[in-house]
Structures are given as C-alpha cells and as structure tokens.
Amino acid sequence: MSNAGKRVDREALAQRFRQFIDPEYVISDDETLKPYECDGLSVYCEQPMLVVLPETVEQAQQVLRICHQEGVPVVARGAGTGLCAGAMPHPEGVVLSMAKFDRILEIDTLARAARVQPGVRNLAISEAAGKNGLYYGPDPSSQIACTIGGNVAENSGGVHCLKYGLTVHNLLSVDLLTVEGERLTLGSEGLDCYGMDLMALMTGSEGLLGIVTEVRVKLLPKPEVAQVVMAGFDSVQTAGDAVGAIIAEGIIPGGLEMMDGHAIVAAEAFAKAGYPTEAQALLLCEVDGTSEEVHEHIDAVESLFKRLGATSVRTSHNEEERARLWQGRKSAFPAVGRISPDYYCMDGTIPRGQLAHVLTEMDRKSQECGLRVANVFHAGDGNLHPLILFDANVPGELEKTEAFGAWILELCVEVGGCITGEHGVGVEKIRQMPAQFNDSEIEQFHRIKAAFDPAGTLNPGKGIPTLRQCQEYRSLDKDIEPNAGAAAQLHAHDHDHGQGGHHHG
Amino acid sequence: MADITNLLVEQVLAAREQKQPLRIVGGGSKDFMGRAVDMSLSELNLAEHSGIVSYHPVELVLTARAGTPLTELETALAENNQMLSFEPPRFGEGSTLGGTLATNLSGPGRPWWSSVRDQVLGIRLINGYGEHLRFGGQVMKNVAGYDVSRLQAGALGTLGAMTEVSLKVLPKPASTRTLVSDCELGEAVSIMNQRAAQPKPITAACWLDNRLYIRLSGAHSAVDATAAQWGGEELEDADVFWQQLRDQQLEFFSTDQPLWRFSVNPTARMPQLSGGWLVDWGGAQRWYSGAADFAEMEQIAKAAGGQVSLFRGGDRSGEVMHSPSPAAQVLQQRLKQAFDPDGLFNPGRLYSWM
Numbered sequence: 136m137s138n139a140g141k142r143v144d145r146e147a148l149a150q151r152f153r154q155f156i157d158p159e160y161v162i163s164d165d166e167t168l169k170p171y172e173c174d175g176l177s178v179y180c181e182q183p184m185l186v187v188l189p190e191t192v193e194q195a196q197q198v199l200r201i202c203h204q205e206g207v208p209v210v211a212r213g214a215g216t217g218l219c220a221g222a223m224p225h226p227e228g229v230v231l232s233m234a235k236f237d238r239i240l241e242i243d244t245l246a247r248a249a250r251v252q253p254g255v256r257n258l259a260i261s262e263a264a265g266k267n268g269l270y271y272g273p274d275p276s277s278q279i280a281c282t283i284g285g286n287v288a289e290n291s292g293g294v295h296c297l298k299y300g301l302t303v304h305n306l307l308s309v310d311l312l313t314v315e316g317e318r319l320t321l322g323s324e325g326l327d328c329y330g331m332d333l334m335a336l337m338t339g340s341e342g343l344l345g346i347v348t349e350v351r352v353k354l355l356p357k358p359e360v361a362q363v364v365m366a367g368f369d370s371v372q373t374a375g376d377a378v379g380a381i382i383a384e385g386i387i388p389g390g391l392e393m394m395d396g397h398a399i400v401a402a403e404a405f406a407k408a409g410y411p412t413e414a415q416a417l418l419l420c421e422v423d424g425t426s427e428e429v430h431e432h433i434d435a436v437e438s439l440f441k442r443l444g445a446t447s448v449r450t451s452h453n454e455e456e457r458a459r460l461w462q463g464r465k466s467a468f469p470a471v472g473r474i475s476p477d478y479y480c481m482d483g484t485i486p487r488g489q490l491a492h493v494l495t496e497m498d499r500k501s502q503e504c505g506l507r508v509a510n511v512f513h514a515g516d517g518n519l520h521p522l523i524l525f526d527a528n529v530p531g532e533l534e535k536t537e538a539f540g541a542w543i544l545e546l547c548v549e550v551g552g553c554i555t556g557e558h559g560v561g562v563e564k565i566r567q568m569p570a571q572f573n574d575s576e577i578e579q580f581h582r583i584k585a586a587f588d589p590a591g592t593l594n595p596g597k598g599i600p601t602l603r604q605c606q607e608y609r610s611l612d613k614d615i616e617p618n619a620g621a622a623a624q625l626h627a628h629d630h631d632h633g634q635g636g637h638h639h640g
Numbered sequence: 641m642a643d644i645t646n647l648l649v650e651q652v653l654a655a656r657e658q659k660q661p662l663r664i665v666g667g668g669s670k671d672f673m674g675r676a677v678d679m680s681l682s683e684l685n686l687a688e689h690s691g692i693v694s695y696h697p698v699e700l701v702l703t704a705r706a707g708t709p710l711t712e713l714e715t716a717l718a719e720n721n722q723m724l725s726f727e728p729p730r731f732g733e734g735s736t737l738g739g740t741l742a743t744n745l746s747g748p749g750r751p752w753w754s755s756v757r758d759q760v761l762g763i764r765l766i767n768g769y770g771e772h773l774r775f776g777g778q779v780m781k782n783v784a785g786y787d788v789s790r791l792q793a794g795a796l797g798t799l800g801a802m803t804e805v806s807l808k809v810l811p812k813p814a815s816t817r818t819l820v821s822d823c824e825l826g827e828a829v830s831i832m833n834q835r836a837a838q839p840k841p842i843t844a845a846c847w848l849d850n851r852l853y854i855r856l857s858g859a860h861s862a863v864d865a866t867a868a869q870w871g872g873e874e875l876e877d878a879d880v881f882w883q884q885l886r887d888q889q890l891e892f893f894s895t896d897q898p899l900w901r902f903s904v905n906p907t908a909r910m911p912q913l914s915g916g917w918l919v920d921w922g923g924a925q926r927w928y929s930g931a932a933d934f935a936e937m938e939q940i941a942k943a944a945g946g947q948v949s950l951f952r953g954g955d956r957s958g959e960v961m962h963s964p965s966p967a968a969q970v971l972q973q974r975l976k977q978a979f980d981p982d983g984l985f986n987p988g989r990l991y992s993w994m
Contacts (some may be wrong), residue, residue, distance in 0.1 A: 245833045245834070245907050246905055247836065247837055267837075289783065292781055300754070304758050319971075324946055325902075325903035326751060326903060326925070327750075327794070327903045327947075329794055329903075330794055330795070330964055330972055330991070331794060331795040332757060332790050332793045333791070333968060333971060335790030335793070336786055336790070336791045339786075339787055340786055344786075356837050356838055356839040357839060358839045359839050382699075382811070383698055385721060385812065385814060424839070424841070424862060425840060425862040425865065427862040427864075428841065428861065430861070431861050432859060484781045485779065486701070486778065487698070487699055488699060513781070516779075518780075551777070551779070552779050553777050553782040554784050556779070557781055558783070559783050564784070568784065572774075572784075576773045576774065576785070579978070579979070582978035582979070583975065584786075586975050587974075
C-alpha cells in the first residue's frame with residue numbers, strides 16, 4: 136500500500152528538519168531513537184529512521200510536506216501508551232511525536248468545553264477543569280500518562296463508557312493536518328455539524344487518516360456523589376445475570392466491572408482490598424449522580440445482588456472505602472504481573488449474554504494449551520480483557536500465547552462481538568481483521584484510506600490488512616500457528632521485552 | 641416486514657449498469673430536507689425493507705432494518721420500559737430508522753441523552769458497487785476498522801443505501817417533570833448553561849416566547865429535589881409540549897417563512913433579526929424563522945462557533961447545508977468517490993457539487 140520504496144538518506148533528511156526545528160528535537164542517533172521503538176505493546180519493536188518533536192503546528196506541517204514530497208512514512212506518536220503497536224515506528228519512516236504540544240489552551244466553563252493541544256494528558260484536562268466542578272468523561276486507566284491526541288486516534292474508552300461514552304461521544308471539534316500538510320478543522324463548538332461526519336471517521340482511525348493538532352472536548356459536571364457496591368458470586372453465570380438485572384431495573388451505573396476467580400485472588404493478594412477470595416466472580420457496581428438518586432439506586436442494587444444470591448455484598452460509605460474497593464480492580468494488571476513472569480492482555484467485546492459461554496470455552500482452551508488466563512471485564516459494555524499468563528523465557532510459549540489470544544478474538548467475533556473494544560487494531564490484531572470483515576469490506580476501508588492518503592504514507596502497515604494478508608489468513612489452519620509472524624518479528628529483533636501487555640483500563 | 645435486500649442490491653446493480661442515479665426513499669417524511677432533487681429519478685424504496693431483526697433489552701441493543709418505522713421501534717422498546725434516547729423527530733407517520741440516521745436528527749434531549757449519531761453501533765449498507773457490507777457491530781465498544789456507521793450521520797444517503805442499523809437504547813427514566821418560568825432570551829441562555837453545568841438530572845432546556853422550559857428526568861427523589869431547588873411553574877401535559885417541539889408542531893413552526901437551523905456554541909449571542917427565534921438543546925440549537933440570505937446566515941453561524949442549514953422552505957435550488965472548508969469539501973468528494981464512484985445515490989441532495 137505504501138510507496139515508501141524510494142530510499143531517503145537519514146542524515147540529509149535530518150538536516151532539512153533541523154533548518155526549522157530545534158536541532159535537539161530531531162533525533163537521528165541509535166541510542167536516543169531507542170525509547171521510540173515501541174509503544175505500550177513492547178513485543179512489537181522497530182527502530183525508526185528519525186524522530187522529530189515539532190513545537191508548533193507550522194513545524195509539524197512542514198515535516199508532513201517534506202515527508203509527502205519524499206514519500207517517507209510518518210507515524211504519529213502521543214505518550215506511547217497504546218496497546219496495539221499502533222505507534223510502532225516504520226523502519227524507513229519518521230516518528231512525529233506530538234509530545235511538545237502539551238498546553239491547555241482554554242477552559243470554557245459556561246459552555247462546558249476545553250480546547251487543548253494533542254499532547255495534553257487525559258487526566259490533566261480533568262484536573263484543570265476540576266476547579267470549576269467539571270471533568271472530561273473518558274478515563275482509560277493509562278489516563279495519567281496517555282494524551283488526548285492518542286485518545287482521538289484510538290477512540291479510547293475506560294471504565295465509565297456505558298454511561299458517559301467513548302472518546303467519539305465527547306469531542307466537539309478536532310484540528311488536523313492532512314498527509315499533504317494541509318490544515319483542517321472538523322466539528323465545531325456546536326453539537327452537530329452538516330454533511331458527512333468526518334470527525335467520527337477520524338476518531339479511532341489510528342493515525343492512518345491525519346494528524347491531530349488540537350482538540351475541543353466536552354466537559355461534564357462532576358457528580359455530587361459516587362458510591363460503589365462490591366458483590367461476590369459463586370458463579371460467573373450468576374454474576375452475569377446480576378449485571379442484566381441491574382440494566383433491567385433501569386439503572387445505568389457509572390461503572391460496572393467484573394473479575395473472575397483468578398483475577399480476584401491475584402488482585403486481593405496485591406491490593407488487600409477485602410475481596411472475597413473464595414468467590415468465582417466479583418462485581419463492582421458504581422452509581423453516581425445526585426445524592427438522592429445515588430441513595431435510591433444503591434439500595435436497589437444492594438437488594439438485587441442479595442436476591443440473586445450474592446455470597447457477599449459490601450457498599451462504600453465514604454471516599455476512602457470507595458477508593459479501597461476500586462484499588463483491587465485498578466491494580467488487577469500489575470497484580471497478575473506478579474503471579475506470572477509475563478502476561479498478554481486481550482481486548483475483545485462480546486454481547487454480555489454470551490459471557491458465561493465465552494468464559495467456559497476460554498477455560499477449556501486454557502487447560503488444553505496449558506496457559507492460565509485471568510479475566511477482567513467491563514461488564515457494563517461487554518468489553519473483555521483476558522490476561523494470558525506466560526513465560527517468554529520458555530521457548531515457544533509466546534507463540535502459544537499469541538495463538539491462544541488469536542483464538543479468543545475469533546471466539547468473540549463468533550458470538551457476535553468484535554476483536555477490539557478499545558485498544559485498537561494497530562499491528563497486533565491486523566491478522567484477525569478478516570475474522571470480522573470480508574474482503575469487500577476491507578477493500579472499502581482501503582478506498583477510505585486512499586481518499587485521505589492516496590500514497591499510503593500515514594502509519595503504513597497498521598489497522599487494515601492487505602487483501603493478500605486476508606487471503607493468507609483465510610487459507611491458514613488457525614489452530615496451528617495463526618500469529619507466527621509476530622513471534623518471528625520478535626525474535627528477529629531479539630528484544631528484551633518485559634510484560635507483553637501493560638496496565639490499562 | 642420483509643427482507644428485500646436482494647431486490648435492493650439488484651436495483652443498485654441495474655442502476656450502475658445503466659448509469660441511472662437513484663433517489664433513496666424510506667417513509668417519505670423528509671422529502672423537504674436537503675436540496676431539491678430531480679423527482680423523475682428512479683426511487684430506491686426501502687419502506688418495504690422493514691422489521692426488527694433483533695432486540696435484547698438487557699444488552700441495551702436493538703437492530704432493525706432501515707425501513708422500520710420509528711413508531712414500531714418505540715412500541716417494542718416501551719414494552720421493556722426502554723426508549724430511543726435521542727428522541728428522533730418525526731415529520732409524518734412514516735419516519736424510518738434509516739432516514740433518521742441519514743439526516744442525523746435528534747430531539748430535545750440531545751445534549752444529555754446524545755444523538756442518533758452517538759447511539760449507532762453498526763450498519764449494513766449497499767455501496768455504489770452493489771456490495772452489501774457490514775460495519776461496526778452490535779456491541780457498545782468496537783474500534784476495529786473505520787467508523788463507517790457514524791460517517792453516515794448527516795450524509796443524506798450520498799454514500800450508499802443503509803439497509804440495517806444497530807443502536808444502543810436506554811431505560812426510560814422513572815420520573816419526569818417540566819418547569820417553566822418567564823424569562824427573556826439572553827437571560828434564558830445564561831440560565832440554561834449554568835444549570836447544565838450542575839450535576840442535576842436536567843434532560844431538556846428550551847426557550848420560546850419569553851418562557852424558559854426545563855425538563856428533569858431520572859430517579860423520583862432526584863427529580864423532586866432538583867425541582868424544589870430550582871423552582872418554576874410545573875407544566876401540565878409536558879410530554880405533549882416536548883413531542884410538539886420535537887416534531888415541529890408548535891405554532892412557532894407553522895409558518896410559510898423559511899426555517900433555519902443553527903447548531904452553535906450553547907453560550908453564543910445571536911443577533912436580533914426581524915424573524916423569530918426558538919432556542920433548544922440548552923442553547924446549542926437555535927431555530928430561526930424568516931427570510932434571509934444563505935451566505936449571511938453562514939456568517940452568523942460562524943460567529944457563533946457553529947454551522948447553519950436552511951432546514952425547511954426557502955430557495956432549495958442553491959446550497960442548504962453549511963459550506964465545508966475547501967479541504968473538507970475535497971475529502972467529502974473523495975469519500976463519495978470511494979463509496980459511490982458512479983454517483984448513483986441521491987445526486988445533488990446534500991450539496992450541489994455532489
């Protein structure tokens with residue numbers, strides 16, 4: 136897809152950039168390039184030709200113009216916390232880091248909006264707006280580090296999506312640079328715009344369609360009160376039914392999380408949150424709103440859990456207790472990291488009603504391939520995060536893990552779900568795209584890409600597989616080695632990776 | 641109640657073969673929207689392509705064929721105490737799901753209960769190659785592939801014929817009350833925005849004829865406590881008022897003057913013009929009734945941080961939708977080419993140049 140065939144001399148290009156960018160921010164030596172070779176999914180690594188950190192939109196624009204002229208691939212990068220290798224560099228390309236764009240330009244309290252540069256951290260927006268009783272809704276658990284530009288690129292979620300939506304629901308406008316370096320604003324200060332919804336198309340497009348240079352986000356009033364109910368259950372099925380019953384009651388919780396037995400034990404050992412370690416499933420149901428509404432709904436949720444046979448129920452009565460109950464869930468990933476040398480975090484979404492079936496199947500497969508799996512689940516919106524435990528130092532175990540992971544994603548599609556709920560496709564899940572889309576659909580995606588980037592130089596090789604990759608996928612015997620390519624890549628670079636998956640929401 | 645996908649695909653393929661553009665029609669209730677089109681074009685009629693495909697109340701997800709009337713959806717949802725939270729307007733009995741998404745029309749609750757564009761999870765669509773494609777899905781979080789579903793919102797069918805739509809639905813609120821107070825426009829806009837910044841169960845805010853209408857919905861206790869705190873006169877038959885606002889049946893709308901829809905910064909001050917204003921969406925949507933020059937209205941919208949369309953009446957042979965920037969125009973033209981290279985679907989309906 137890319138025309139990146141023509142060779143460009145690294146130093147010559149660096150010199151061109153240094154004419155208008157602080158030379159310190161044009162990185163061309165191997166040692167300084169090293170930290171940029173992967174994002175949060177460190178099993179996929181590649182050293183870029185160059186990294187540039189422009190400080191103004193005009194500089195970024197000039198970088199894009201030159202790269203466009205020379206046919207050099209451009210990979211945009213925010214904080215590098217992504218979990219699908221979407222920001223993995225191209226070996227003959229430039230990494231365009233937006234890290235210097237870190238200013239909050241305006242908080243419009245009355246209109247409940249913030250205008251920010253793309254390198255502003257997600258949490259920094261809520262911190263700045265908090266003085267006025269407002270906050271930014273989506274809260275991926277990398278929110279202390281991840282940036283809003285990356286959130287737009289990935290359409291990031293978090294634990295509050297069921298009630299407050301994803302990034303796409305919380306944007307008012309996005310300023311962009313096209314691959315040619317042309318400036319463009321999508322959206323407005325109003326809620327709706329006319330014509331095709333290009334802003335929605337851009338959101339979650341993983342840096343394949345344009346580079347975000349400014350974002351106007353919606354701000355929400357901070358709820359008066361939030362309380363959380365924790366309940367233990369002796370089966371995943373019962374816990375799943377309880378989730379359905381809350382919804383049927385007409386309650387939309389601010390957060391609704393589930394953990395399975397393995398995750399409960401790991402989290403409790405790590406965080407001492409007071410979780411019932413004998414339970415097979417644990418629910419955390421947070422209700423937020425006015426104090427009256429929260430009291431009414433918390434009572435309803437408590438009695439519903441008891442009626443449905445919860446083996447233990449506990450409710451937070453102050454902020455300290457609430458934080459403690461969440462502590463276990465929030466540290467589930469590092470907790471699992473402690474009981475296993477490595478883990479690999481998956482990200483499928485399923486219709487909630489399929490949960491028990493999917494977990495049972497996963498258990499069976501887990502035993503079959505001898506790899507443990509712990510599950511944390513955004514139960515409200517069906518987003519499942521199985522954590523496969525493995526040891527990369529055992530020869531063949533990573534390959535086995537990737538095969539197991541691929542199998543899980545295919546199972547998600549089979550039951551009516553999708554291969555990624557919030558982490559994105561990037562490099563990681565590109566092989567599973569044909570499980571969710573047929574060739575005509577994939578071709579339509581390529582035509583969309585070509586409408587924005589005819590030469591294919593924006594983040595090439597990510598997000599959408601080539602038709603040849605699709606054919607290979609369809610002709611593969613999937614049970615043998617579906618993800619062999621990734622493993623081969625890993626070993627080729629002999630990269631000393633730590634945990635395959637990172638901490639996330 | 642039938643699946644006529646095959647028939648629809650055949651019609652598109654035949655149109656492609658003969659290079660004969662098509663006029664997509666559902667319930668026919670929104671013919672007045674967009675630019676005037678050549679009525680002699682063949683219809684691609686989706687009214688027969690109707691029926692709920694699946695509905696799982698506890699999943700909060702509903703999938704229906706594009707020609708399904710909104711009334712049918714709402715009846716099914718009401719049986720489970722759920723609703724289409726974006727309160728889709730209907731301008732006739734036949735208003736359908738597909739037409740609602742293509743026009744991106746949402747009702748008074750839009751700032752709080754979101755829009756049809758926000759709630760769409762997936763679609764099936766016949767593109768200009770006659771391929772029946774599926775995008776998005778039936779789950780609430782799905783970031784695989786480009787968001788083709790939401791791209792359709794506002795495209796007026798120019799990218800293809802949607803055949804099926806999956807939506808997130810929501811529970812109906814347990815309680816709803818509407819408070820009214822006398823108020824002039826400037827003050828009303830300021831109150832609307834101040835109240836929207838508070839964590840209270842506000843779900844609609846509208847100003848008309850020097851009266852400010854605020855709707856509260858949610859748990860009984862929360863609605864009652866906020867009503868007591870904010871004060872105002874309780875509106876009888878409030879449901880009728882919001883329905884008539886949604887469907888443009890209030891007296892404000894029964895005029896033969898052109899009707900303009902502004903989508904702007906909710907705090908914007910709009911100029912005094914000779915016609916009448918109605919403010920909805922807590923200030924973010926303003927209706928203006930009166931003759932005006934399109935380019936001048938675009939300037940006014942721009943100054944208010946937003947966009948405008950000539951919603952109803954007036955000169956429909958020129959542009960009626962806010963002009964995109966040159967770069968956005970080029971991208972829309974290229975996307976049109978990407979989906980519909982022969983220009984089969986709704987030529988000229990959205991823009992003169994498409």
